[in-house]
């Protein structure tokens with residue numbers, strides 16, 4: 001059975017005090033939820049160790065993710081954060097290849113594959129983000145773009161590793177814009193993504209969780225999550241409100 005996942009990507013928001021407040025609020029709201037949905041939050045790097053201790057002491061069901069990591073294990077890479085240290089402090093997931101990283105920090109598929117390998121080696125799961133830009137959709141190139149983002153990165157993995165990957169389909173034109181993909185557009189792409197994964201990993205594709213991301217909020221989550229190939233969401237803006245984030249989690 002595929003896992004249902006709702007992950008909150010806080011991006012570069014909150015100071016540590018605000019972050020702790022937000023985690024406590026979310027924790028209280030999801031405490032009694034059934035175990036069926038996996039709840040993940042990805043606060044800024046600076047908050048991870050503190051929040052990790054808090055989640056542990058509360059025996060929380062929230063898991064921790066980092067928003068990025070280095071493409072090397074250790075060494076002379078000033079300012080970078082090793083996947084091993086993220087795993088050491090309790091991260092279970094790392095968001096890899098968010099469109100903001102691809103766009104503003106020139107992250108290539110080649111680099112993203114290296115990061116995914118290291119994340120897996122460190123015992124964590126990558127949340128691998130893919131998705132087309134508006135212009136690419138307007139030119140009807142969206143399937144090609146998404147297909148190469150899968151082939152150039154995930155096709156290099158083996159079967160055991162692909163099962164540990166979560167894919168997040170985030171059309172770039174829907175991120176932070178308030179413009180959500182319709183549930184038909186999302187389902188069409190998610191089905192396509194599963195098919196591309198199945199071409200290389202026929203026995204695994206059905207077990208992989210594919211999340212939708214891009215202006216997902218309480219008002220549209222239920223319709224999106226009801227679709228056959230949508231296994232949850234990667235939530236940006238709405239994950240900064242505990243009430244909205246919990247409402248999204250409860251939309252299954």
Ligand code: PGA
Pocket residue numbers: 009170174175176177178213214215216234235236237238
């Ligand atoms: P959004 O961001 O929900 O604010 O559109 C989603 C994301 O970037 O992961």
